[in-house]
Amino acid sequence: MRGKADARSLAARLGAGPWPVYCTLILALLVPLSTNQYTQFIVNLILVYVVVAVGFNIVIGNLGQLAFTSTTCFGIGAYTTAILMVHVSLPFWVALPGGAIMGAIAGVLASATALRGIRVYYLAIITLALGELMRWVYIHADTLTRGTDGLAVPVANFFGFPFDSEIKRYYLFLAIAVAVVKSTSNLLRSRIGRAIAAIRDNELATASLGIATGQYIIAAFVWSGFVVGIAGGMFALLIGRVAPESFDLTELIFHFAMVMVGGLGSLAGSVLGAITLTALPEFFRSLPGLEEMLFGVLVAVVLLFRPKGLASFFAAFLPPFRQRFCRPDS
Amino acid sequence: MTQLLEIDDLSVQFAGLKALTAVSLHARSGEVKAVIGPNGAGKTTLFNVITGYTQPSSGRIRFRGEEISREPPHLISQRGIRRTFQNGGLFGDITVLENVLCGLHTRTGSGFFGLLFGTRGATAAEREAVARARSLLDMMGIRDVEDRVARDLSGGQQRIVEITRAIASDPSLLLLDEPAVGLTPPARDQLVEVIRRLAGERGVGVLLVEHSIDMVMKGSDLIVVLNGGQRIAEGKPDEIRQNKEVLDAYLGYGSGYSGDSRA
Numbered sequence: 117m118r119g120k121a122d123a124r125s126l127a128a129r130l131g132a133g134p135w136p137v138y139c140t141l142i143l144a145l146l147v148p149l150s151t152n153q154y155t156q157f158i159v160n161l162i163l164v165y166v167v168v169a170v171g172f173n174i175v176i177g178n179l180g181q182l183a184f185t186s187t188t189c190f191g192i193g194a195y196t197t198a199i200l201m202v203h204v205s206l207p208f209w210v211a212l213p214g215g216a217i218m219g220a221i222a223g224v225l226a227s228a229t230a231l232r233g234i235r236v237y238y239l240a241i242i243t244l245a246l247g248e249l250m251r252w253v254y255i256h257a258d259t260l261t262r263g264t265d266g267l268a269v270p271v272a273n274f275f276g277f278p279f280d281s282e283i284k285r286y287y288l289f290l291a292i293a294v295a296v297v298k299s300t301s302n303l304l305r306s307r308i309g310r311a312i313a314a315i316r317d318n319e320l321a322t323a324s325l326g327i328a329t330g331q332y333i334i335a336a337f338v339w340s341g342f343v344v345g346i347a348g349g350m351f352a353l354l355i356g357r358v359a360p361e362s363f364d365l366t367e368l369i370f371h372f373a374m375v376m377v378g379g380l381g382s383l384a385g386s387v388l389g390a391i392t393l394t395a396l397p398e399f400f401r402s403l404p405g406l407e408e409m410l411f412g413v414l415v416a417v418v419l420l421f422r423p424k425g426l427a428s429f430f431a432a433f434l435p436p437f438r439q440r441f442c443r444p445d446s
Numbered sequence: 447m448t449q450l451l452e453i454d455d456l457s458v459q460f461a462g463l464k465a466l467t468a469v470s471l472h473a474r475s476g477e478v479k480a481v482i483g484p485n486g487a488g489k490t491t492l493f494n495v496i497t498g499y500t501q502p503s504s505g506r507i508r509f510r511g512e513e514i515s516r517e518p519p520h521l522i523s524q525r526g527i528r529r530t531f532q533n534g535g536l537f538g539d540i541t542v543l544e545n546v547l548c549g550l551h552t553r554t555g556s557g558f559f560g561l562l563f564g565t566r567g568a569t570a571a572e573r574e575a576v577a578r579a580r581s582l583l584d585m586m587g588i589r590d591v592e593d594r595v596a597r598d599l600s601g602g603q604q605r606i607v608e609i610t611r612a613i614a615s616d617p618s619l620l621l622l623d624e625p626a627v628g629l630t631p632p633a634r635d636q637l638v639e640v641i642r643r644l645a646g647e648r649g650v651g652v653l654l655v656e657h658s659i660d661m662v663m664k665g666s667d668l669i670v671v672l673n674g675g676q677r678i679a680e681g682k683p684d685e686i687r688q689n690k691e692v693l694d695a696y697l698g699y700g701s702g703y704s705g706d707s708r709a
Binding site for chain 1: 497499518519520521523524528529531535536537538539540541543544547548549551552554556558561562563564568569572573575576592593611612615
């Protein structure tokens, strides 16, 4: 009898919880059953971009600052991870957090410009320039980065267990992506996420509530840089080679498109945008020459009909897709 | 009634324009003081100086005996001075509940890592804040709109939400900048009652900038009249009603004072 009551309360809790999240997780665990080596690589790439979009969206969408820091943090995360593994022979589970921390530091530096009241167009152009400057650094610091040849990254190894196949990397990446999404969700649905959203909506009024706005602007840049830095490390492990051309303006436009198509300021949107924009071009491969055009058309169509992104489309009938900044039911 | 705010000889100058000239004003707990005056009299400037958004050119502002005129807005707010904004200071893209929770920010004591990992203590603090925000929404009679995105509310409801957010953390001094704009007469009466209750039961000191004469006469204990950046009178509503200078400067033009005219 006791067990029955427990089962019912468990069912009730699951029912009240974000069930699309649970369904997605279970399906995600089963994905390798239906892939070959190539499609599994694409799925892994999707996970990398889920992490990129989640991180980038914090600054672009939640804080509402036009700071194009993502390729900077992505590149720094990738290079730091690769350099620590190649030149310092550190294992990946030390090198990857190292990349994340360097990404966070890059985020702090970018936030310094936002804090000085340099906003919108100025912040955009400064961060774009910073990204291009970093590409110059990757090319010219060739003793560390091997310049335009790129730096080959060894296979990740966890105490003798090598992540040497796409399926093994998939489960590693899935764990990282879930941890990133969950912790970001925790942050967004707390006083920190609220303060960041409040600054976006009305910075003066935010300060009138005793909220130290500068502190939260920095926090948003730090967490964004940290997360995108993690994605950089994942990217280095997945591709096996880190090269400057991976972090150019085209890459930045791709990051921006993921966030816009998914939905500014929406965590679910980041995930949807990354899946859509990473997976769909694969279906266009059979139409060589049209790929870029179809990609552009897709982005334009979504933004024309759903300016708030794919997440807003689902949020209309699936409440868990709506971004909350509190926990009203707990 | 303890003395909360003491403003002495306050002047504010913007590039040659004198917004406030040697204004003195005191605010006590449990007292509603209206600040009235024609457009451009310096009312909003006065609020901006008190709350740290504008720097005074000279003069001093003390709160509970301490000088606050060089402090940034968030520190002044943390001392217990909260305000609303003339053009609406709501966070439009988040819900009513989330807006009020922002008002409880400084009272929701949990740190970055606790929130990041969703520790039990951090979650409990968040839950407590939600419960408190809901009881405030109940008290103000707007609990039914807690899940609505703030920008979708009517102007009147937005005002009420902003006031709810401002009083969430029990401020000792509340500055309301034209809270009755967009309110229907019954809603305005309700607002007067809320302000009266805040002052009477909780001992909040209230400074009220308002154009609705009706509301000022019903809602305030004392009235300060500004004109051209200077204080021209202070007194009880009845005294102000009969003050010649005030009538000339402020109420006098047009058809004169009538019950609920809006100057």
